[in-house]
Amino acid sequence: MSTPPSRKRKAVVLLSGGLDSTVSLWWALGRGFSCDALTFQYGQRHRRELTSARALARQAGVRLHVVRFALPWSGSSLTSRRKALPTRSAGKIGAGIPSTYVPGRNTIFLAFALSLADQIGAEALVIGANAVDYSGYPDCRGPYLRAFEKAARLGSKTGAEGGKLAVLAPLVNLTKAQIVRLGRKLRAPLEKTWSCYAGGRKPCGACDSCVLRDKGFIEAGE
Amino acid sequence: MSTPPSRKRKAVVLLSGGLDSTVSLWWALGRGFSCDALTFQYGQRHRRELTSARALARQAGVRLHVVRFALPWSGSSLTSRRKALPTRSAGKIGAGIPSTYVPGRNTIFLAFALSLADQIGAEALVIGANAVDYSGYPDCRGPYLRAFEKAARLGSKTGAEGGKLAVLAPLVNLTKAQIVRLGRKLRAPLEKTWSCYAGGRKPCGACDSCVLRDKGFIEAGE
Numbered sequence: 030m031s032t033p034p035s036r037k038r039k040a041v042v043l044l045s046g047g048l049d050s051t052v053s054l055w056w057a058l059g060r061g062f063s064c065d066a067l068t069f070q071y072g073q074r075h076r077r078e079l080t081s082a083r084a085l086a087r088q089a090g091v092r093l094h095v096v097r098f099a100l101p102w103s104g105s106s107l108t109s110r111r112k113a114l115p116t117r118s119a120g121k122i123g124a125g126i127p128s129t130y131v132p133g134r135n136t137i138f139l140a141f142a143l144s145l146a147d148q149i150g151a152e153a154l155v156i157g158a159n160a161v162d163y164s165g166y167p168d169c170r171g172p173y174l175r176a177f178e179k180a181a182r183l184g185s186k187t188g189a190e191g192g193k194l195a196v197l198a199p200l201v202n203l204t205k206a207q208i209v210r211l212g213r214k215l216r217a218p219l220e221k222t223w224s225c226y227a228g229g230r231k232p233c234g235a236c237d238s239c240v241l242r243d244k245g246f247i248e249a250g251e
Numbered sequence: 252m253s254t255p256p257s258r259k260r261k262a263v264v265l266l267s268g269g270l271d272s273t274v275s276l277w278w279a280l281g282r283g284f285s286c287d288a289l290t291f292q293y294g295q296r297h298r299r300e301l302t303s304a305r306a307l308a309r310q311a312g313v314r315l316h317v318v319r320f321a322l323p324w325s326g327s328s329l330t331s332r333r334k335a336l337p338t339r340s341a342g343k344i345g346a347g348i349p350s351t352y353v354p355g356r357n358t359i360f361l362a363f364a365l366s367l368a369d370q371i372g373a374e375a376l377v378i379g380a381n382a383v384d385y386s387g388y389p390d391c392r393g394p395y396l397r398a399f400e401k402a403a404r405l406g407s408k409t410g411a412e413g414g415k416l417a418v419l420a421p422l423v424n425l426t427k428a429q430i431v432r433l434g435r436k437l438r439a440p441l442e443k444t445w446s447c448y449a450g451g452r453k454p455c456g457a458c459d460s461c462v463l464r465d466k467g468f469i470e471a472g473e
Binding site: 094095096097098099100101102103130131132133134135136137139140141143144145146147148149167168170172173176177179180181183184185186188189 | 316317318319320321322323324325352353354355356357358359361362363365366367368369370371389390392394395398399401402403405406407408410411
């Protein structure tokens with residue numbers, strides 16, 4: 030007897046190795062999706078994220094695809110050591126677009142996710158974008174994600190052939206504290222995630238990403 | 252006296268080095284845009300396109316940006332030598348999605364164009380997509396391009412700050428013959444363009460792209 034092919038719906042999950050993307054992966058698994066994870070090397074300051082993404086994908090039992098690209102024109106402090114990372118207080122986060130903004134980043138990430146989805150026949154792209162406790166990036170908000178979903182349907186083989194294709198952003202309207210609580214409920218290994226922009230041995234505790242993360246854990250009562 | 256900064260509107264033009272993208276570049280220059288050209292190395296069978304793109308950008312006097320990436324999962328015959336290129340008659344082109352389809356390619360290309368546009372403050376992304384004498388790719392059609400434009404506006408710094416951002420596809424509704432005539436009218440160096448998928452010393456004359464191109468020149472009376 031041969032094993033019947035899996036009938037599970039497939040999803041491509043963007044997995045940076047940070048808190049939000051990890052909770053999103055565990056959310057997709059909890060929803061019954063068969064997941065492929067996708068991560069990027071695009072000249073970040075450090076490779077700590079990739080190490081986390083690999084460990085998390087292994088623990089989740091999903092395949093991790095790594096796409097490498099260079100963005101020669103990016104002036105972001107996330108990819109350039111010449112620029113200082115912003116270290117503002119949490120209260121000020123969200124006022125304007127910060128220097129960590131990588132132009133068009135989520136569009137590039139989602140475009141590659143769409144390509145993989147079209148190749149493997151996945152019907153969902155899962156992204157940990159968050160518009161509440163967010164860093165002021167324009168490509169983390171619901172209206173943008175819905176517009177990309179429409180383009181993805183129209184511009185893919187899956188969509189052109191009448192198949193389903195959705196962009197799912199389960200965290201888009203949650204606070205960081207709610208994300209921490211959801212992660213605990215889903216038994217996601219939050220201690221293995223990496224959020225710090227700087228990427229030393231330990232999180233710096235001062236960058237926007239650390240500040241938001243710490244605030245989330247504190248507000249979740251941890 | 253110092254020279255005043257240029258007030259010309261900027262555009263990012265996708266330039267593969269083929270006929271359509273070259274005519275699009277000359278069209279954008281004719282419309283008065285200050286252009287940056289963008290091309291990709293993503294594991295194509297050959298580098299002949301890149302050579303053409305460099306020569307064309309030089310002749311146009313525009314800067315050419317090259318983005319390299321790998322698409323490990325692409326099963327396209329354009330990027331895999333294991334698959335045969337389709338060599339159908341022109342009459343059959345357009346019936347279904349052919350093996351040269353690279354999943355999500357135009358979305359990936361436009362996403363990088365958006366990133367560059369957001370970095371340099373360009374207000375237009377110019378793409379030589381064509382939905383008439385086309386090869387059956389879902390991401391070459393008007394509704395897809397308009398949906399991407401909306402996502403680009405919502406997901407970019409330029410759009411978020413109220414700036415203009417348009418996706419311009421000047422060839423989308425033209426036949427290949429009309430594209431050839433437009434190219435001649437704009438004095439674009441069509442003889443320097445390269446369309447063949449195979450990439451030898453001379454065009455193969457048999458792949459979809461050669462067949463469409465030859466048909467265009469013949470119908471334009473050349």
